[in-house]
Amino acid sequence: NAGVTQTPKFQVLKTGQSMTLQCAQDMNHNSMYWYRQDPGMGLRLIYYSASEGTTDKGEVPNGYNVSRLNKREFSLRLESAAPSQTSVYFCASSQDMGKPQHFGDGTRLSIL
Amino acid sequence: EDQVTQSPEALRLQEGESSSLNCSYTVSGLRGLFWYRQDPGKGPEFLFTLYSAGEEKEKERLKATLTKKESFLHITAPKPEDSATYLCAVIWVGTASKLTFGTGTRLQVTL
Numbered sequence: 001n002a003g004v005t006q007t008p009k010f011q012v013l014k015t016g017q018s019m020t021l022q023c024a025q026d027m028n029h030n031s032m033y034w035y036r037q038d039p040g041m042g043l044r045l046i047y048y049s050a051s052e053g054t055t056d057k058g059e060v061p062n063g064y065n066v067s068r069l070n071k072r073e074f075s076l077r078l079e080s081a082a083p084s085q086t087s088v089y090f091c092a093s094s095q096d097m098g099k100p101q102h103f104g105d106g107t108r109l110s111i112l
Numbered sequence: 113e114d115q116v117t118q119s120p121e122a123l124r125l126q127e128g129e130s131s132s133l134n135c136s137y138t139v140s141g142l143r144g145l146f147w148y149r150q151d152p153g154k155g156p157e158f159l160f161t162l163y164s165a166g167e168e169k170e171k172e173r174l175k176a177t178l179t180k181k182e183s184f185l186h187i188t189a190p191k192p193e194d195s196a197t198y199l200c201a202v203i204w205v206g207t208a209s210k211l212t213f214g215t216g217t218r219l220q221v222t223l
Contacts (some may be wrong), residue, residue: 004155027115042116043156043199043213050208058210098209100146103155 002026004104006091012110013081021076021107023091031094032074033058033101034066036087043090049074050097081111115139116202118214124152125221128189133198133217136182145183147176150216153165156199188219 007022025032034046047066055066061086064096065077078085079097088108092101119134120141135145140184144163148156160169162178169176173194175186197218 021138040215042215043201043211045210048210056208092155098144098203100158101211102158105153105155 004091004093004102005109006089006104008107009105010108012104012112013078014112015081015083017111018077018079019073019081020078021091021109022073023075023104024073025091025093025102026072027093027095027102028071029095029102030071030091031097032068033092033097034064034076035090035092036060036085037090038087038108046076046089048097078106080081083111085109086111116200116212116214118198118200118217120217121215122218123205123220125187125190125219127191127221127223130186130188130190132187133185133219134182135185135200135214137204138181139202139204139212142216143203143205143209144176146201146203146211148201150197150199153200187219190219192221192223195219195221197222 004025020055030051035043037043044060049055052071055064067075088106089104090106092103094101117136146161147159150156160176165180167178173188177184197216199216200212203209
Protein backbone atom coordinates (compact mmCIF):
# COMPACT_ATOMS: atom_id res chain seq x y z
CA ASN A 1 0.00 0.00 0.00
CA ALA A 2 2.52 2.62 -1.16
CA GLY A 3 -0.02 5.32 -2.12
CA VAL A 4 1.95 8.44 -3.12
CA THR A 5 5.74 8.14 -3.14
CA GLN A 6 8.03 11.17 -3.27
CA THR A 7 11.78 11.24 -3.85
CA PRO A 8 14.08 12.47 -2.48
CA LYS A 9 12.97 12.99 1.13
CA PHE A 10 15.63 15.62 1.84
CA GLN A 11 17.79 17.81 -0.40
CA VAL A 12 20.15 20.73 0.04
CA LEU A 13 20.94 22.88 -3.00
CA LYS A 14 22.99 25.95 -3.69
CA THR A 15 21.41 29.02 -5.24
CA GLY A 16 21.22 28.64 -9.01
CA GLN A 17 21.32 24.83 -9.06
CA SER A 18 18.52 22.86 -10.66
CA MET A 19 16.77 19.72 -9.56
CA THR A 20 13.68 17.61 -10.16
CA LEU A 21 11.38 16.28 -7.47
CA GLN A 22 9.77 12.98 -8.35
CA CYS A 23 6.27 11.77 -7.47
CA ALA A 24 4.50 8.51 -8.28
CA GLN A 25 1.09 7.17 -7.26
CA ASP A 26 -0.20 3.62 -7.49
CA MET A 27 -3.93 4.30 -6.94
CA ASN A 28 -4.82 4.77 -10.63
CA HIS A 29 -5.79 8.37 -9.91
CA ASN A 30 -6.42 10.80 -12.74
CA SER A 31 -5.45 14.05 -10.99
CA MET A 32 -2.13 14.99 -9.40
CA TYR A 33 -0.86 18.08 -7.58
CA TRP A 34 2.25 19.78 -6.24
CA TYR A 35 2.06 21.94 -3.10
CA ARG A 36 4.54 23.79 -0.95
CA GLN A 37 4.11 24.21 2.80
CA ASP A 38 5.73 27.09 4.66
CA PRO A 39 5.31 28.05 8.34
CA GLY A 40 2.22 30.20 8.86
CA MET A 41 1.23 30.02 5.17
CA GLY A 42 -0.61 26.76 4.85
CA LEU A 43 -0.39 24.51 1.83
CA ARG A 44 -0.21 26.42 -1.45
CA LEU A 45 -0.81 24.87 -4.86
CA ILE A 46 2.09 25.19 -7.30
CA TYR A 47 0.87 23.19 -10.31
CA TYR A 48 -1.67 20.50 -10.96
CA SER A 49 -2.59 17.97 -13.60
CA ALA A 50 -6.29 17.30 -13.90
CA SER A 51 -5.68 14.29 -16.13
CA GLU A 52 -2.86 12.64 -18.04
CA GLY A 53 -1.59 14.98 -20.73
CA THR A 54 -2.70 18.23 -19.05
CA THR A 55 -1.00 20.59 -16.60
CA ASP A 56 -2.07 23.95 -15.19
CA LYS A 57 -0.70 26.64 -12.94
CA GLY A 58 -1.77 26.93 -9.35
CA GLU A 59 -1.40 29.77 -6.89
CA VAL A 60 2.43 30.02 -6.83
CA PRO A 61 3.90 28.67 -10.12
CA ASN A 62 6.78 31.12 -10.65
CA GLY A 63 10.19 29.43 -10.69
CA TYR A 64 8.78 25.94 -11.26
CA ASN A 65 7.92 23.64 -14.14
CA VAL A 66 6.11 20.32 -14.15
CA SER A 67 5.82 17.22 -16.32
CA ARG A 68 3.05 14.66 -16.22
CA LEU A 69 5.17 11.78 -17.49
CA ASN A 70 2.31 9.25 -17.54
CA LYS A 71 -0.76 8.52 -15.42
CA ARG A 72 1.37 7.48 -12.43
CA GLU A 73 4.14 10.08 -12.40
CA PHE A 74 4.20 13.85 -11.97
CA SER A 75 7.52 15.66 -11.54
CA LEU A 76 8.36 19.17 -10.34
CA ARG A 77 11.47 20.96 -11.62
CA LEU A 78 13.31 23.92 -10.19
CA GLU A 79 15.41 25.34 -13.03
CA SER A 80 17.45 27.86 -10.99
CA ALA A 81 16.88 27.43 -7.27
CA ALA A 82 16.46 30.50 -5.05
CA PRO A 83 16.51 30.71 -1.23
CA SER A 84 12.80 31.68 -1.34
CA GLN A 85 12.08 28.17 -2.61
CA THR A 86 13.26 26.62 0.64
CA SER A 87 10.17 24.73 1.76
CA VAL A 88 8.54 21.36 2.22
CA TYR A 89 7.06 20.11 -1.04
CA PHE A 90 4.11 17.73 -1.12
CA CYS A 91 2.73 15.75 -4.00
CA ALA A 92 -0.88 14.58 -3.91
CA SER A 93 -3.28 12.66 -6.10
CA SER A 94 -7.05 12.22 -6.32
CA GLN A 95 -9.43 10.12 -8.38
CA ASP A 96 -10.57 13.30 -10.12
CA MET A 97 -10.54 17.04 -9.47
CA GLY A 98 -12.65 17.85 -6.41
CA LYS A 99 -12.29 14.41 -4.85
CA PRO A 100 -10.30 13.77 -1.65
CA GLN A 101 -6.56 14.15 -2.21
CA HIS A 102 -3.99 11.69 -0.88
CA PHE A 103 -0.57 13.05 -0.01
CA GLY A 104 2.98 11.79 0.01
CA ASP A 105 5.27 12.42 2.96
CA GLY A 106 7.04 15.36 1.37
CA THR A 107 10.46 16.51 0.22
CA ARG A 108 12.29 18.87 2.57
CA LEU A 109 14.29 21.23 0.37
CA SER A 110 16.83 23.76 1.61
CA ILE A 111 18.46 26.25 -0.74
CA LEU A 112 21.55 28.03 0.51
CA GLU B 113 -8.33 38.54 2.50
CA ASP B 114 -8.20 35.07 4.02
CA GLN B 115 -10.82 32.81 2.53
CA VAL B 116 -10.29 29.95 4.99
CA THR B 117 -9.51 30.70 8.64
CA GLN B 118 -8.88 28.13 11.32
CA SER B 119 -9.04 28.73 15.06
CA PRO B 120 -7.49 28.40 17.48
CA GLU B 121 -3.94 28.26 16.08
CA ALA B 122 -2.96 25.92 18.89
CA LEU B 123 -4.90 23.97 21.50
CA ARG B 124 -3.69 21.99 24.47
CA LEU B 125 -6.10 19.52 26.06
CA GLN B 126 -5.84 16.98 28.80
CA GLU B 127 -6.75 13.41 27.94
CA GLY B 128 -10.53 13.07 28.06
CA GLU B 129 -11.16 16.83 27.76
CA SER B 130 -13.50 17.31 24.77
CA SER B 131 -13.29 20.39 22.56
CA SER B 132 -13.91 21.73 19.06
CA LEU B 133 -11.77 23.16 16.30
CA ASN B 134 -13.21 25.78 13.96
CA CYS B 135 -12.84 26.35 10.22
CA SER B 136 -14.62 29.43 8.86
CA TYR B 137 -14.79 30.36 5.18
CA THR B 138 -15.83 33.46 3.27
CA VAL B 139 -16.23 31.91 -0.16
CA SER B 140 -19.47 31.82 -2.13
CA GLY B 141 -20.78 28.67 -3.70
CA LEU B 142 -19.09 26.08 -1.52
CA ARG B 143 -18.67 22.76 -3.32
CA GLY B 144 -16.92 20.84 -0.58
CA LEU B 145 -15.02 21.17 2.71
CA PHE B 146 -12.27 18.72 3.59
CA TRP B 147 -10.63 17.91 6.93
CA TYR B 148 -7.11 16.49 7.12
CA ARG B 149 -4.82 15.40 9.92
CA GLN B 150 -1.06 16.03 9.65
CA ASP B 151 1.54 14.44 11.91
CA PRO B 152 5.04 15.98 12.19
CA GLY B 153 7.22 15.05 9.23
CA LYS B 154 4.31 13.49 7.35
CA GLY B 155 1.89 14.48 4.63
CA PRO B 156 -1.74 15.36 5.38
CA GLU B 157 -4.05 12.39 5.89
CA PHE B 158 -7.63 12.68 4.64
CA LEU B 159 -10.35 12.51 7.31
CA PHE B 160 -13.70 13.80 6.01
CA THR B 161 -15.50 15.58 3.18
CA LEU B 162 -18.65 17.63 3.83
CA TYR B 163 -20.73 18.98 0.97
CA SER B 164 -23.77 20.76 2.36
CA ALA B 165 -24.92 22.63 5.46
CA GLY B 166 -26.25 20.30 8.11
CA GLU B 167 -24.08 17.38 7.04
CA GLU B 168 -22.13 15.47 9.71
CA LYS B 169 -19.43 12.80 9.49
CA GLU B 170 -17.91 10.71 12.31
CA LYS B 171 -14.78 8.63 12.74
CA GLU B 172 -13.83 7.25 16.14
CA ARG B 173 -13.48 10.28 18.48
CA LEU B 174 -13.85 12.83 15.68
CA LYS B 175 -17.06 14.38 14.37
CA ALA B 176 -17.16 17.02 11.64
CA THR B 177 -20.14 19.32 11.09
CA LEU B 178 -20.88 21.99 8.48
CA THR B 179 -22.93 25.19 8.47
CA LYS B 180 -23.24 27.83 5.77
CA LYS B 181 -20.18 29.73 7.02
CA GLU B 182 -18.10 27.33 9.07
CA SER B 183 -17.22 23.79 10.00
CA PHE B 184 -16.39 22.31 13.36
CA LEU B 185 -14.24 19.32 14.16
CA HIS B 186 -15.42 18.00 17.52
CA ILE B 187 -13.00 15.82 19.45
CA THR B 188 -14.64 13.73 22.16
CA ALA B 189 -12.55 12.35 25.03
CA PRO B 190 -9.25 12.83 23.15
CA LYS B 191 -6.22 10.63 23.66
CA PRO B 192 -2.53 11.57 23.30
CA GLU B 193 -2.46 9.85 19.89
CA ASP B 194 -4.93 12.48 18.63
CA SER B 195 -2.14 15.06 18.89
CA ALA B 196 -1.51 16.47 15.40
CA THR B 197 -2.19 19.47 13.22
CA TYR B 198 -5.69 19.50 11.78
CA LEU B 199 -6.16 21.21 8.42
CA CYS B 200 -9.32 22.21 6.62
CA ALA B 201 -9.61 23.02 2.94
CA VAL B 202 -12.43 24.19 0.69
CA ILE B 203 -13.47 24.01 -2.94
CA TRP B 204 -15.90 26.55 -4.33
CA VAL B 205 -17.55 27.42 -7.61
CA GLY B 206 -15.18 28.91 -10.17
CA THR B 207 -11.96 27.43 -8.82
CA ALA B 208 -11.73 24.38 -11.10
CA SER B 209 -12.11 22.19 -8.00
CA LYS B 210 -8.75 23.22 -6.53
CA LEU B 211 -8.35 23.09 -2.75
CA THR B 212 -7.66 26.22 -0.68
CA PHE B 213 -6.19 25.30 2.71
CA GLY B 214 -6.35 27.00 6.08
CA THR B 215 -3.20 27.26 8.18
CA GLY B 216 -4.28 24.57 10.63
CA THR B 217 -4.82 24.02 14.35
CA ARG B 218 -2.01 22.34 16.30
CA LEU B 219 -3.59 20.04 18.87
CA GLN B 220 -1.65 18.63 21.80
CA VAL B 221 -3.32 16.12 24.11
CA THR B 222 -1.52 15.42 27.37
CA LEU B 223 -1.96 12.70 29.97
